[in-house]
Structures are given as structure tokens and as C-alpha cells.
Amino acid sequence: MTVLLVKLLGFFIRLFGINKLKYPSVILYGLLRFYRNGIIEENLKRSFPNKGIAEIKTLNKAYHHHLSNVIAETLQGFSMSQVNLAKQFKIKNADLANEYFDNGQSIILVLGHIGNWEWGQAIVSHYLKHNCVGVYKPLSNKSFNEYILSKRSQYRVRLLPQKQLLKYLISHKDEINVYIFIADQYPPVEPRVKVNFLNQETYFDSSVEKIAIKYRLPVLYADIAKVSHNGYETELIEIYKGIDEFKTPTITERFAGMLEGNILRNPSIWLWSHRRWK
Secondary structure: OOHHHHHHHHHHHHOOOHHHOHHHHHHHHHHHOOOOHHHHHHHHHHHOOOOOHHHHHHHHHHHHHHHHHHHHHHHHHOOOOHHHHHHHEEEOOOHHHHHHHHOOOOEEEEEOOEOOHHHHHHOHHHHOOOEEEEEEOOOOOHHHHHHHHHHHHHHOEEEEEHHHHHHHHHHOOOOOEEEEEEOOOOOOOOOEEEEEEOOEEEEEEOHHHHHHHHHOOOEEEEEEEEEEOOEEEEEEEEEEOOOOOOOOOOHHHHHHHHHHHHHHHOHHHEOOOOOOOO
16 A cells, blocks of 8 residues: 555545544445455464354454445545544553653553554553554555654654664663564564464564563553544553562563453454464
8 A cells, every 4th residue: 555545535434524434434444345355364363263254254344334434534544633532542540650750660551452452552651651652563565654654753752763773772771761563463583472362373573572671671561442433542551560579470471461351351452464373
């Protein structure tokens, strides 16, 4: 999808406004109905081996509806103020994170591709007192990567490639930051570990764990729920206090377990079209 096409699609969607997004979502669903069908069905079958063909197809259809909604929401959101976005995506217990700020501590906020993760990143600085640093892995399409970064950065989030994070932590140790990771995609390289996740052994990036332990950074998980057609809310859950010494379960295993529980409550709102298992 080229940047020009995304811009044109965004212009079309913004004509409807947030209260009428169901109309462009229906159009997008018609266009995306068979998008990555094979990958999605394979992922669902592997994750839910006890479900029959009819149940898998129902989940597949529900996922395509959600994906269509997320695309419409995200493109609409690029033209919305953070205050209005925060009305659509609420953090229920921001005080849990803000207590760390009051104590002068940076933290890590880790989440998955659940609900509308773009909105989730965009509203963090509205609720949290910390400076926000979004840690990302660059997209292969450079022009599209630059376009997405320009849109993400408008919400008081400093965007940082993951490869530069360690250098940044050392040179900005006096800042009180929240480092935001979307950490559930397939990690092609080390550091990574195998975790039992959705009925199968699954590789997870263990960078968050290594950084958290080395720099004594508390880790919070953003448990995301879809509460209305274009509405979300998240509850922050503490994974690591920054002071514990433990081996089992590890930070990565705790994250994977919380993410799995989040998915099982509403399977259709996770990113099933990603080639998660290779």
C-alpha cells in the first residue's frame, strides 16, 4: 500500500467523522474480506486446535471486521487531537504508572497488537506523566515508514529504533521516561526465547526482559479491551517491579501469559494476519 493510496484513503475516511466510521469500515471489509486468509486460518487452527471449521471461519470473519475497523480508526485518528483520541481509548488506572514517575523512576510499558494499538500508543502521554519513548522496528518500505513515524510523533511520543535504545538509555539516564514496546511479533534474530503460548511453542523477543533487569526498570503490561464499536480501554498490570530477583516465570513468560489471557477473552481483536509462527 503506497503512501499516496493511504493518504487518499485517509481523506475519504475523514469525511465520515468518528461517529460514522462503520460506513467506511464496511467498505474496507468488502475489500479485505480475503486478505491473508490462508495465514489467518492457519494461525487460528494452530492456536485453537479444539475448534471446528465453522468456528474458525466465524473467528476469521470477525477478525476481518475488526481489522477493517482498526484501519478506519487509525486513519481517522491521524487527524484527531490527543484529547479526542483519549475519549475513545481510556487508561483505567494510570496512577499505577504515575506513582513511578513521582518516585523518579522510568518504566517500560509493553503491549501486544490488541484492539487499536496505534491509538494505544497515541494516548499514553495524555494519561502518564512520563516522557514517552516509542521503541520500534523500522518497516522495510522507507517512504511508508517515514509517513507512519510522522503521524505517530504528533502525540508527544519520541520514536526510537530498537537498535538505538541501549545507547539512548545510557545517554539519557536522568530522564524519567516510559519506553513503549509492542512486543508480540515474531523475532527473527536474538535475543529471543521459546514460550508456551496459544497451545504451541512460540518465540518471543526477550529484549524487554534483558533491558528491564539490567537497568532496573519496572515493566507494566497494557491489558486492552474493546468496549464499543470504536472504543477501547486498558488496565495496567505490573509484571516486574524493577527490584525482584526471580527466574520462573520470567518477565517474558509473564508478558506472554498476560497477552494470551487478553487474546482469549476476545480472540478477534488480535493481529492474526501476521505470520507469527515460522
